Amino acid sequence: MSDPWVVGVDIGGTNTVVGVVAGTGGEPEAVRTRPTNSAGGADAVVDDVVRMAGEVIEEALDRRGGDRDRIVGVGIGCPGPLDLERGLVLSTPNLGWTNYPIRDRIAHRLGLPAALDNDANCATLGEWWRGAGRGVRHLAGVTLGTGIGGGLIIDGKLVRGASGTAGEFGHTTIDLNGRRCACGNYGCLEAYASGPNIAARAREGIEAGYQSVLVDLVEGDLSRITALTVYDALLLGDRHAHEVMLETAKVLGAGIANIVNMFNPEMVVIVGGVTRAGEHLFAPLRAEVRRRAFDVAVEACRIVPGELDAPGVIGAAGLFLHENGKLLGGAATRASA
């Protein structure tokens, strides 16, 4: 009997990633990434997910053998807040969906049983199961993307809270009277350090008169600045891009210091495109955490980038396996650590 496989789906504000993951974990057997069709609404995104799932299943079976029975289910990670019991997206500041039955729609279209959790919880589970957080008992995961999310594993268990919405780290206030956030609040971490807000801060600085190579990189069209172009400018030694990155690190450092003082985790694992900035981000970020949090909590905590290419896909697959009584558990799967 061959190892069961699970389809992992990671719906993000910018990209949607779908992969086939072996029951033993590890990077997906086959994977597809496509821009999330946010303009088309939830149904259009489900259409894309179903098509991509068909493609990766076929590719994986072609390459590794077996028949479609080998696919036992689908795990879905989606921005929230969600209603986990009913499988609904309650609202998504970055996609604009409301009360959408994402879990059952995908399950029905694929003819597979499905599990659903917040995208950031899935990414955290992925890094805990198969990435940087293997064997860690108290882990906080932070996802930096179109939005900012978080997941908490305390004493080896994912924290879901009273109504399944725990971990909304991006929407914690770190600047009482600060920038307006997509959620309607002011001064949320996400209003500074999400990809689009990193780009917006860079753009605002240029509009206010800062010189920057960014202007050339986007051929004068400032609306084309993204977090990635800011990173490109940084690598070219651009001073403005450097300052934008320092402010990102400072704000994230304050938010992560809050996590460190509140939970005293062994590890904070940060995932998402912005982590490509490497030590340009992590060195000032760690310094800010050290400046703000209690020494004893800082000493207990490593702050690291994730190790997986597709933590959300792997974690969503792991979630399905876990909910259906087939393994998972950071410590239990530590063999390969």
Place this chain on the structure above:
Amino acid sequence: MSDPWVVGVDIGGTNTVVGVVAGTGGEPEAVRTRPTNSAGGADAVVDDVVRMAGEVIEEALDRRGGDRDRIVGVGIGCPGPLDLERGLVLSTPNLGWTNYPIRDRIAHRLGLPAALDNDANCATLGEWWRGAGRGVRHLAGVTLGTGIGGGLIIDGKLVRGASGTAGEFGHTTIDLNGRRCACGNYGCLEAYASGPNIAARAREGIEAGYQSVLVDLVEGDLSRITALTVYDALLLGDRHAHEVMLETAKVLGAGIANIVNMFNPEMVVIVGGVTRAGEHLFAPLRAEVRRRAFDVAVEACRIVPGELDAPGVIGAAGLFLHENGKLLGGAATRASA
């Protein structure tokens, strides 16, 4: 065989409270409150604790009978961060102690086995065991006093973290470039909403020219303003005191919204003298939480004042019983709820 009793000790930045608590919980059989001798250092405070413990033990035995064998141990709540394993106070921004072996000093002097935890964890345990939080599975406790502390109970278990310092809610940043805090950081919740900082903000307003009845209440000596005199002025209809309270509520609301978005608790219980302000504090505080946190998490969460006069003492006693295998457990002891 009579019900075992435990001495509960709650060391605060302003007052120290010592009581004898029955193994079944409830308000102490006998209790003493004295100003914490912070100028005298840690040894002087231990002297006071030992004297007060002798007095409450004698009083309780006189009134309810039994002999000293009835006292089975002592539970201690103390500001942190602490080293729980070694029973040390590592540092206390508000008392100035460093690496002080508080647990063993008190245990030795009283000739009783002792348990130690953070004062705010003890207060949270107290409200969970015998107060407002009975039967709640996901509870956040917030203590407002000389400092601001916090405790987290997730899935019926107190969260201690990787090195025992979880719950340092007062030292979470809510205003990136805000007021300097006693911990060395900027913009901590405690820098605004602790008792001394409520008083300081009221004083600063008067120094900046605001009219206030507070000036009369302290006979012109602004250094005598405390959170309590601000509350007195509020009851007299003082506009400045009202604004200080609104700002307190706003800042606390932002901090508690962070807890609500991060943990999705069923209840946040707030204890400490400042809660005497009642709806003057709680109404604008709840409004601020509603403004900042996700609806679905806000709807799941009640924000309430504590019910106990001495939650720290009761929780410290409960901690001792729990660590020594004699009961505790919010849900398990719900009979009287």
